[in-house]
Amino acid sequence: MSQLSDPNTWLDQHGDALFRYALLRVRNTTLAEDMVQETLLAALKARVDYAGASSERTWLTGILNHKVIDHFRLTHREQPLAEDLPDDYGISDELFDERGHWMNTPSTWSNPDQAFEQQKFWETLAECVARLPPRLAELFILREVNGLDTEEICKVLDISTTNNAWVMLSRARMQLRQCLEVKWFGR
Amino acid sequence: MMSCKKIANLVSVSLDRPLSFRERLGVLAHSLICKGCTHYNNQMLFIRAASHRITKQWDTHNDGPRLSPDAALRIKNSINQNIS
Structure with missing residues (x-):
């Protein structure tokens, strides 16, 4: 006590x-x-x-x-979340060619574990989360920072199906990856 | 064979629900021949690990952003006024 x-x-x-x-x-x-x-x-x-x-x-x-x-x-x-998704997988068409191959193939991130030791990394991560479109940021935060499951998140954010939430999470993670790649891993 | 675009989506979805047997098999078969999607998978796991850790990281090390002196003063005053 x-x-x-x-x-x-x-x-x-x-x-x-x-x-x-x-x-x-x-x-x-x-x-x-x-x-x-x-x-x-x-x-x-x-x-x-x-x-x-x-x-x-x-x-x-x-x-x-x-x-x-x-x-x-x-x-x-x-301001409800726009759930009309412009492509099948929630991942920007710019990243893939018409056959679904990577335009820029992801390569390995060097020493990702060392990032955790650096204070600046955590600020970069927070900055990249803040750069996501607001609704995607909130979805991502509830899922990955707060650790809620998708069903709970759908209730909070009034998303009609868990499938839509998965597609939007995929988009959020893809954008966050792009941001970290540029701002932290320096590509 | 599934496309990279489809695999990238499944890699993200696998963080939110268990994949079906067919989906898992598709990801596995694709990853054997596609380094890009393997890296993408590792990067998704990295993003998850970092996001899970950030709150605790800032809490334990007491680093990251801080309240500005102005905001701290304002909040302190409002607490003082409301302590009964």
């Missing part, structure tokens, strides 16, 4: 971590700052109900995560 610390210290202890968590997902500095503020204010109100089952950081992150998911749900209701 853990106990909460003085709310006056929350920002110093967890502010940056909560901000990074929000920024990676909503990809907008002002919005991420607002979410940190809303999270801490919500936590202030809810602190009497804190059961101590999780750490303070985990508890606060949980509150923030609810706000992120609500935000995604709301923006998708206002």
